[in-house]
Amino acid sequence: MFDSTPTSAAPARSPLTIRMHERDNVAIVANDGGLPAGTEFPSGLTLCEHVPQGHKVALVDLPEGTPVLRYNVTIGYARKDVPAGSWVHERLLKMPPARALDNLPIATVKPEPQPPLEGYTFEGYQNLDGSVGTRNILAITQTVQCVAGVTDFAVQRIKQELLPMYPNVDEVVALDHTYGCGVAIDAPDAIVPIRTLRNISLNPNFGGEVMVIRLGCEKLQPQRLFPPGTIPLIDERNVADIGDNAEARLDVVCLQDDRHVGFMSMIDSIMTQAEECLERLNARRRETVPASELVVGVQCGGSDAFSGVTANPAVGFCTDLLVRAGATVMFSEVTEVRDAIHLLTPRAATKEVAEALVREMRWYDDYLAKGEVDRGANTTPGNKKGGLSNIIEKSLGSVAKSGTSAINAVLAPGEKVRQRGLVFAATPASDFVCGTLQMAAGMNLHVFTTGRGTPYGLAAVPVIKVSTRSELAKRWNDLIDLDAGPIATGEKTIEQVGWELFQLMLDVASGRKQVWADRWGLHNDLTLFNPAPVT
Numbered sequence: 384m385f386d387s388t389p390t391s392a393a394p395a396r397s398p399l400t401i402r403m404h405e406r407d408n409v410a411i412v413a414n415d416g417g418l419p420a421g422t423e424f425p426s427g428l429t430l431c432e433h434v435p436q437g438h439k440v441a442l443v444d445l446p447e448g449t450p451v452l453r454y455n456v457t458i459g460y461a462r463k464d465v466p467a468g469s470w471v472h473e474r475l476l477k478m479p480p481a482r483a484l485d486n487l488p489i490a491t492v493k494p495e496p497q498p499p500l501e502g503y504t505f506e507g508y509q510n511l512d513g514s515v516g517t518r519n520i521l522a523i524t525q526t527v528q529c530v531a532g533v534t535d536f537a538v539q540r541i542k543q544e545l546l547p548m549y550p551n552v553d554e555v556v557a558l559d560h561t562y563g564c565g566v567a568i569d570a571p572d573a574i575v576p577i578r579t580l581r582n583i584s585l586n587p588n589f590g591g592e593v594m595v596i597r598l599g600c601e602k603l604q605p606q607r608l609f610p611p612g613t614i615p616l617i618d619e620r621n622v623a624d625i626g627d628n629a630e631a632r633l634d635v636v637c638l639q640d641d642r643h644v645g646f647m648s649m650i651d652s653i654m655t656q657a658e659e660c661l662e663r664l665n666a667r668r669r670e671t672v673p674a675s676e677l678v679v680g681v682q683c684g685g686s687d688a689f690s691g692v693t694a695n696p697a698v699g700f701c702t703d704l705l706v707r708a709g710a711t712v713m714f715s716e717v718t719e720v721r722d723a724i725h726l727l728t729p730r731a732a733t734k735e736v737a738e739a740l741v742r743e744m745r746w747y748d749d750y751l752a753k754g755e756v757d758r759g760a761n762t763t764p765g766n767k768k769g770g771l772s773n774i775i776e777k778s779l780g781s782v783a784k785s786g787t788s789a790i791n792a793v794l795a796p797g798e799k800v801r802q803r804g805l806v807f808a809a810t811p812a813s814d815f816v817c818g819t820l821q822m823a824a825g826m827n828l829h830v831f832t833t834g835r836g837t838p839y840g841l842a843a844v845p846v847i848k849v850s851t852r853s854e855l856a857k858r859w860n861d862l863i864d865l866d867a868g869p870i871a872t873g874e875k876t877i878e879q880v881g882w883e884l885f886q887l888m889l890d891v892a893s894g895r896k897q898v899w900a901d902r903w904g905l906h907n908d909l910t911l912f913n914p915a916p917v918t
């Protein structure tokens with residue numbers, strides 16, 4: 384994989400390129416700051432121009448029309464003759480259309496079952512529905528954005544006046560969002576934001592408490608948000624006595640209730656309700672549980688050409704470890720797997736799983752087509768600056784997070800995960816939308832890789848941030864939790880960093896280690912995916 388190994392005398396100076404596959408006719412420059420024109424490699428290749436770090440260099444002459452291969456996949460065709468040693472940037476590449484979704488190889492690869500990984504545990508909060516939390520948080524659900532200001536006001540009061548009396552509760556979080564009214568609530572796709580909100584409220588880190596603040600006149604009425612049977616009957620305390628038909632009771636504060644006279648009476652109602660929930664949450668303690676109780680969402684954002692070389696393969700190795708331990712791992716980001724779909728359908732555990740993968744790709748192709756774009760709209764200026772020429776190159780790096788295991792299940796956006804092992808949770812690739820949907824799916828731990836750098840974090844689920852390059856990890860030493868950069872220089876292996884991540888996950892899940900985003904309180908908004916019309 385490495386054209387040149389840095390010598391111990393001058394590690395930064397030795398020219399280093401990384402090729403992902405022996406058939407590739409381009410490689411990326413690994414050195415910080417890139418390499419100048421005239422740089423000579425041991426292979427005899429000489430650079431004809433400056434090539435920035437992470438960007439591709441032609442290893443051989445590429446006549447016009449030649450397929451340019453990285454990861455042994457055609458990421459584009461040369462638009463003109465490109466001599467060996469040239470910088471192969473996006474303007475030189477013509478991107479092929481997305482692969483058709485018909486006749487894909489289906490469940491053809493049966494990954495060798497790997498030996499179970501036993502004996503790894505973490506300290507978590509066991510919930511009555513069988514899930515396990517990594518945090519003990521009071522979450523306040525809202526039916527509509529109209530109540531967000533009141534909720535935030537109440538949360539400040541709860542934090543100042545109540546939380547100090549309940550030391551076993553980690554945090555109070557308002558589940559603010561922009562949905563709930565002024566929307567076509569009966570449109571078929573409205574199911575996506577509605578079930579997302581419902582399932583977020585049931586995230587394992589909230590201990591089964593569902594406290595709701597509503598306005599009163601909004602479109603998203605509580606019975607639509609939580610139809611009968613959606614809140615687990617966890618014990619007698621939340622059961623309304625309505626004869627034989629026991630039903631979970633919702634703790635709802637309605638701001639338009641006649642009993643509320645003045646703003647402070649609303650706040651008083653919220654405080655009273657919160658106190659009851661805090662009482663119950665405070666009685667909970669961490670217990671030792673097997674690593675199989677982890678539900679991990681993996682994601683990347685601010686990707687660069689190293690994402691698919693260092694951080695994502697290390698996450699992929701860790702994904703395999705988690706699957707061997709019996710845990711659940713979700714990978715997502717439809718536009719970032721679309722160009723690698725031919726590598727995923729063969730790994731589907733069953734024909735039905737492969738069909739569900741194709742269904743989600745097709746749904747998203749149509750969704751993008753309505754907006755008159757395609758998956759190529761995904762890549763950002765930062766991705767390109769980091770060396771990723773187009774979405775094909777980005778996708779091949781992105782899917783490395785999924786490791787090598789069989790894909791056991793597919794979730795539509797906002798659905799709750801019910802299977803163990805590797806799961807594809809279909810989401811947009813937008814960082815905050817993907818994180819919100821993975822939270823709804825039930826993740827209790829989040830792993831996020833970044834090359835350009837993002838301070839991304841979530842209030843309710845710890846986010847472990849992994850950098851693709853050491854330069855970023857050094858510059859953002861108090862934002863990045865793990866550096867996968869040493870893989871690029873050969874100082875560490877993918878396996879070593881994968882194991883470091885696995886151990887870090889157990890520590891963070893147990894509350895023994897705090898991630899930087901939580902240390903600083905850097906938390907992004909919940910961002911619902913609403914493909915339905917706004918009225």
Ligand code: CA
Nearest residue numbers: 683684812814
């Ligand atoms: Ca993303």
